[in-house]
Amino acid sequence: MSSTLPSYEQAAALVAACAVQLSQVQPAIERVELGRTTGRVLARPLSADRDQPPFARSTRDGFACRAVEASAHLSLVIAGTTRAGEPPAGPLPPGAAWEIMTGAPVPLGADAVLMLEHVETSNGHVRLLPSRTVEEGENIVAQGAQARQGEELLPAGTAIAAAQVALAASCGHSALEVFARPRVAILTTGDELVPIKFSPASGQIRNSNGPMLAAMVVAAGGEPWVLPTATDNAEALDAALAQAVEADLLLITGGVSAGKFDLVEPALARAGARFHFTGVRIQPGKPTVFGELPRQANPASRTPGATNILPIFGLPGNPVSSAATFLLFAAPVLAALAGSRDSGPRFALARLAPTIDRHTKAGLTRFLPASCTFGAAGQLPEVTFVPWQGSGDLAAMARSNCFLVVPEDPHRLQPGEIVRILLP
């Protein structure tokens, strides 16, 4: 009975509780060349190796000066020039200004930089235009204003993207200590599945969930371990599960519905699984199973920090269901195993396009393939449903870039209404 199943929020809370428990164990640490750290997670805090900026830096091309003198619109003699890369000049003599370039150190004694566009120069002198004023500190970033030497810039657990790479480079790190990626076993199940390179016979389809989940695991900071597809029989599933216990996380697709050949849940039970939920009031993805398998702590494990439980998700086989439930439930667990502070599904607000009718289904939170366009600054993105033929419609999903969240209470969505979207 679906009314006895947990709501999306209840299921998400169970996942979050497990993620907190898993995040107590620190993953193994490895040193990786900076250029290959994108998508990894910092294992140690990143600290400033020197003040940032390391010297009082001019943010403009112009003239370093004393603000009181320049504000009085005195004609200041240009006493010298500093280019970026040169050491700080000075001290600046009284009544003088110093030509300076963006990024160059401000001469000692100067307390402001006049922008080139705000001055007139003649005969080796410079004067602030009558219409302009200047204040102390203007166009200068003081030494250490961004960070002091030794100060923590990023905590351990920060996900690394381009900005973090740049910061690490500025601190002199050509390599970083990052957490080992969790190894995520991907087990697709189904008698009808053939590998990509095979020509499907009548009634067969290609296994698309394997490659899809592998891509999603990589994007979420895991290392995919794609197991051979298991057929819909107890022996095949038992054998596959026995192999998969070596992983840090197990994703199974297919075989979790109520059909005669949906044998995953009994196989997990035989292997000793404890279930957190077996079904959620969502659509697509209602049969999703979340549990854990106990296992021996293995000191020889590839991931020394591995816990003695193996979290498992049984995701419904339909591709849209698999994708949505991965983002909703598996990604937060993967983030915890990866040592990331950044977990949980990524929800955002958007405005519903004007052409919307009813898409609600009483008693189920829906996550429907949708297309979101990012418009003008200050405006919410606009989101519209992508027409689809149900949760097997891979083409519709590939044309979408998010899922639109339709709340469980059956109110009718109005055009222009603010809604939640789930981002990949």
Ligand code: AMP
């Ligand atoms: P199941 O969850 O096993 O009942 O499967 C639901 C639907 O998803 C069926 O139409 C399956 O053929 C399809 N399906 C299951 N596994 C995959 C897969 N790995 N790739 C593509 N489609 C799949």
Ligand code: MG
């Ligand atoms: Mg199946």
